[in-house]
Amino acid sequence: MTAQSFGDSLKNKFGDKLLEVEAAGVDQLYVRIVPECLVEVADYLYNDEGCRFVINSGTDRREHNGKFLITHFFAQDEENLYIAVHAEVDGNDPRIDSITPVVPAANWSEREARDMVGVAPEGHPDPRRLVLADDWPEDLYPLRTDVEHGIKPESCPDVAMPLVEPPEGASVVPIGPYFPVLEEPAYFRIFVEGETVVGADYRGFYNHRGVEKLGCSVLTYNQIPFMAERICGICGFVHSCSYCQAVERAAGIEVPERAEYVRTIMLEVERVQSHLLWLGIAGHIIGFDTVLMQTWRMREPLMWLCERITGNRKTYGMNLIGGVRRDITADVHGDITDVLAKIEKEWRALYDAIPGDPTLMARLKGTGELPEEKARELAVAGPTARGSGVAIDVRVDHPYAAYDRLDVKKCVYDSCDNVARVLVRLDETLDAIDIIRQALDDMPDGPIMAEIGEEIPAGLEAMSAVEAPRGEVFHWVLTGEENRPERWRVRAPTYANLQAVPTMVTGDALADVPIDVGSFDPCFSCTERMEVTDLKSGIIRVYTQDEVLALRQSK
Amino acid sequence: MTFAINLGLALLIGPLLAGIVRKVVRARVHSRQGPPITQPFYDLLKLLGKEDLQSVPSLVVQYAPLVAFASVLVAALLTPMGMRAPLGQYGDMIVFAYFVTIAAVAVVMTGLACASPYSMIGAGREIMMHLVVEPVLIICLITAAIKAGSLLMWDMAAWNYLNGPAPSMVVTAVVLFLALQAQVGKLPFDIPEADQEIMGGPFIELSGPKLAMFQWAFFARQVVYASVLAVIFIPWGLGFAFPWNVGAHLLKVIVLIVLVGVIDVVNPRLRIDQAMSYFFWVIFVAIVAMALALIGV
Numbered sequence: 060m061t062a063q064s065f066g067d068s069l070k071n072k073f074g075d076k077l078l079e080v081e082a083a084g085v086d087q088l089y090v091r092i093v094p095e096c097l098v099e100v101a102d103y104l105y106n107d108e109g110c111r112f113v114i115n116s117g118t119d120r121r122e123h124n125g126k127f128l129i130t131h132f133f134a135q136d137e138e139n140l141y142i143a144v145h146a147e148v149d150g151n152d153p154r155i156d157s158i159t160p161v162v163p164a165a166n167w168s169e170r171e172a173r174d175m176v177g178v179a180p181e182g183h184p185d186p187r188r189l190v191l192a193d194d195w196p197e198d199l200y201p202l203r204t205d206v207e208h209g210i211k212p213e214s215c216p217d218v219a220m221p222l223v224e225p226p227e228g229a230s231v232v233p234i235g236p237y238f239p240v241l242e243e244p245a246y247f248r249i250f251v252e253g254e255t256v257v258g259a260d261y262r263g264f265y266n267h268r269g270v271e272k273l274g275c276s277v278l279t280y281n282q283i284p285f286m287a288e289r290i291c292g293i294c295g296f297v298h299s300c301s302y303c304q305a306v307e308r309a310a311g312i313e314v315p316e317r318a319e320y321v322r323t324i325m326l327e328v329e330r331v332q333s334h335l336l337w338l339g340i341a342g343h344i345i346g347f348d349t350v351l352m353q354t355w356r357m358r359e360p361l362m363w364l365c366e367r368i369t370g371n372r373k374t375y376g377m378n379l380i381g382g383v384r385r386d387i388t389a390d391v392h393g394d395i396t397d398v399l400a401k402i403e404k405e406w407r408a409l410y411d412a413i414p415g416d417p418t419l420m421a422r423l424k425g426t427g428e429l430p431e432e433k434a435r436e437l438a439v440a441g442p443t444a445r446g447s448g449v450a451i452d453v454r455v456d457h458p459y460a461a462y463d464r465l466d467v468k469k470c471v472y473d474s475c476d477n478v479a480r481v482l483v484r485l486d487e488t489l490d491a492i493d494i495i496r497q498a499l500d501d502m503p504d505g506p507i508m509a510e511i512g513e514e515i516p517a518g519l520e521a522m523s524a525v526e527a528p529r530g531e532v533f534h535w536v537l538t539g540e541e542n543r544p545e546r547w548r549v550r551a552p553t554y555a556n557l558q559a560v561p562t563m564v565t566g567d568a569l570a571d572v573p574i575d576v577g578s579f580d581p582c583f584s585c586t587e588r589m590e591v592t593d594l595k596s597g598i599i600r601v602y603t604q605d606e607v608l609a610l611r612q613s614k
Numbered sequence: 615m616t617f618a619i620n621l622g623l624a625l626l627i628g629p630l631l632a633g634i635v636r637k638v639v640r641a642r643v644h645s646r647q648g649p650p651i652t653q654p655f656y657d658l659l660k661l662l663g664k665e666d667l668q669s670v671p672s673l674v675v676q677y678a679p680l681v682a683f684a685s686v687l688v689a690a691l692l693t694p695m696g697m698r699a700p701l702g703q704y705g706d707m708i709v710f711a712y713f714v715t716i717a718a719v720a721v722v723m724t725g726l727a728c729a730s731p732y733s734m735i736g737a738g739r740e741i742m743m744h745l746v747v748e749p750v751l752i753i754c755l756i757t758a759a760i761k762a763g764s765l766l767m768w769d770m771a772a773w774n775y776l777n778g779p780a781p782s783m784v785v786t787a788v789v790l791f792l793a794l795q796a797q798v799g800k801l802p803f804d805i806p807e808a809d810q811e812i813m814g815g816p817f818i819e820l821s822g823p824k825l826a827m828f829q830w831a832f833f834a835r836q837v838v839y840a841s842v843l844a845v846i847f848i849p850w851g852l853g854f855a856f857p858w859n860v861g862a863h864l865l866k867v868i869v870l871i872v873l874v875g876v877i878d879v880v881n882p883r884l885r886i887d888q889a890m891s892y893f894f895w896v897i898f899v900a901i902v903a904m905a906l907a908l909i910g911v
Binding site: 233 | 643644645646731732735738801802804805808809810811812813879880881882883884885886887888
């Protein structure tokens with residue numbers, strides 16, 4: 060079903076409640092609805108059409124039409140279709156019906172829209188604050204256009220997040236805000252009876268960086284890719300790629316084929332290094348440091364290779380709107396194949412050893428269970444979904460870059476536990492190596508950057524998704540004035556996967572909680588997106604930009 | 615002189631062996647350089663030189679490290695290490711079992727005295743581990759006692775040396791080796807401490823000299839437990855003239871601790887329930903061996 064025919068069927072179903080239906084290409088559909096019927100439309104998309112909820116977004120458009128724009132994004136993975144449902148609510152009375160009761164996966168994003176632009180979700184089952192700091196003023200909504208970027212409201216000490224009370228007879232074991240095996244701050248309150256977990260509560264977003272605000276108020280179109288890449292410390296390329304694709308699509312920029320292949324290769328290189336890193340951390344979490352040491356040793360040549368190709372071990376800075384800044388030239392092909400051959404050989408040894416290791420399997424089997432229906436309900440992404448038998452993979456379902464020309468396998472397991480998530484990644488790494496080889500062989504000659512003539516007009520929109528190592532990364536861009544987007548919305552896979560933690564840990568032993576959380580490879584920085592302008596207090600030396608550059612070059 | 619030998623083995627060879635395992639086994643399997651083998655001594659010295667923080671205002675936390683340290687030392691003096699134990703004539707295997715239990719109780723008390731959920735859980739796990747691991751040791755020693763007709767560890771060793779390997783003694787040796795991993799708190803059985811889960815468990819509030827005393831006690835403990843297994847159940851070399859008998863004993867202890875180190879590095883941590891069911895089987899086999907000894911096999 061194309062976007063056009065899906066739009067027509069929606070029009071037949073809802074009639075006048077749809078104010079506008081617009082198909083962009085065959086795979087993206089934008090509908091504008093009467094806000095009062097949002098729940099009805101969401102219910103239809105989610106329950107009747109089997110769409111997956113992706114994220115929602117709040118945009119302050121009061122300067123244009125006096126309204127707030129609330130957009131819910133859905134994906135129909137079997138039909139290669141993304142659907143954006145726009146609803147405009149009154150700027151003076153910003154309220155909208157909550158869809159969380161019918162679409163449970165919308166829980167966090169509705170709270171986020173309330174925190175950030177102040178559109179209250181009515182009837183939300185858990186209306187606590189999600190993103191903003193506990194002492195942030197009640198009526199200050201940072202993503203509104205009349206709130207300047209960089210404001211610092213006064214902090215007040217005695218404010219705390221309202222906590223969920225543990226069930227009768229259970230006690231609380233805190234994991235976080237700082238915990239040895241979670242590399243980033245996150246606070247899980249684990250409710251236990253003895254050593255058995257009976258529930259969990261989460262407070263996160265300690266490092267919220269206001270990246271979206273920065274993108275919509277300070278940076279320009281071509282600065283954002285570098286910012287976007289810094290959203291994640293491990294797989295940043297997916298974010299810059301996804302953002303660039305969204306802008307390119309909105310503005311109708313044709314990316315040269317060679318650039319698409321370069322992007323594909325770097326995305327898969329990133330997947331290999333990310334899965335290697337993850338396996339090491341997973342081993343460390345269950346006390347198996349040998350796995351940590353060996354996988355990170357295996358990973359190191361790949362990091363050197365990235366430095367050779369892009370100039371950086373990580374955060375490649377390759378993507379720009381219209382293509383990439385560096386080519387993968389013929390003289391590094393040999394290096395790439397050598398490094399990949401070595402990693403493949405060692406990875407195959409792991410591949411054979413891990414499923415046969417009795418102690419390891421004893422720890423992973425049957426723990427962190429996420430049944431398939433729960434995985435669908437919570438709209439988890441990536442290996443977490445594929446380990447629960449949900450066969451979604453953006454590379455196959457919604458091909459981007461050069462993936463439609465390459466042979467990509469979906470690696471799916473259905474035991475729904477930590478073992479499944481390990482096996483998915485074991486398979487995927489070999490598959491990624493295979494994809495890189497295919498792409499190197501097929502790569503056509505040609506330019507790597509499109510010529511962009513005129514300015515990007517305002518008021519255009521596009522969605523773009525990329526399969527990150529951790530799952531689907533989704534970006535939505537609404538173009539604006541002054542050479543920057545009016546709204547740029549980012550959803551990282553961990554945002555969806557974190558919401559599955561209470562389901563995964565309940566019924567497990569306390570000892571399993573760290574590996575349960577580790578099993579979906581949480582990336583809190585992706586979810587929180589802090590601003591990078593923070594300089595340490597006077598005690599620690601602050602380097603100027605020139606000094607950092609000098610240090611960098613003297614390496 | 616035997617005092618000096620036993621104390622030296624426990625207090626000096628204990629940390630040194632830990633250093634050797636870290637450098638030669640652990641670091642090598644990790645493809646790392648590893649710290650120098652004397653690193654445990656530097657760690658102990660540094661901790662002993664630090665301020666003695668009173669983070670928990672409790673007499674239990676104040677004295678438990680000393681109690682653990684002292685009880686391990688007494689246990690070391692009760693254990694024959696290649697020759698008669700210095701306190702051998704004053705205490706038999708039952709006294710020995712009491713003293714090693716005191717060390718475990720000191721850990722549990724420390725955990726319970728610190729008001730931290732992690733130390734509480736660690737203390738609970740320590741109790742559970744001790745309740746399944748200690749019976750293995752006692753059953754194994756009783757098996758040897760039945761064979762030797764004496765509760766003194768030196769008599770058991772002498773009997774095994776003179777009368778050769780009986781089937782029940784061989785099975786018991788294997789069982790005791792299976793328990794050694796947990797007795798010295800190594801992976802996959804370092805469950806009470808479990809850094810990645812409960813951040814050191816009972817020891818979470820400890821630092822400086824208190825932590826040093828516990829660590830030193832545990833370094834010494836590995837030598838004590840390995841010695842019991844080595845001297846009674848692997849009696850090779852007991853008849854050598856001094857100092858070769860001590861040398862043979864030391865060699866056996868080194869081999870045992872290196873083996874423990876290898877198992878430690880190639881295993882992830884088990885959950886407490888999995889460790890429990892593992893040790894129920896070990897206890898079962900230990901009892902079978904004891905029954906064999908009773909019917910004279």
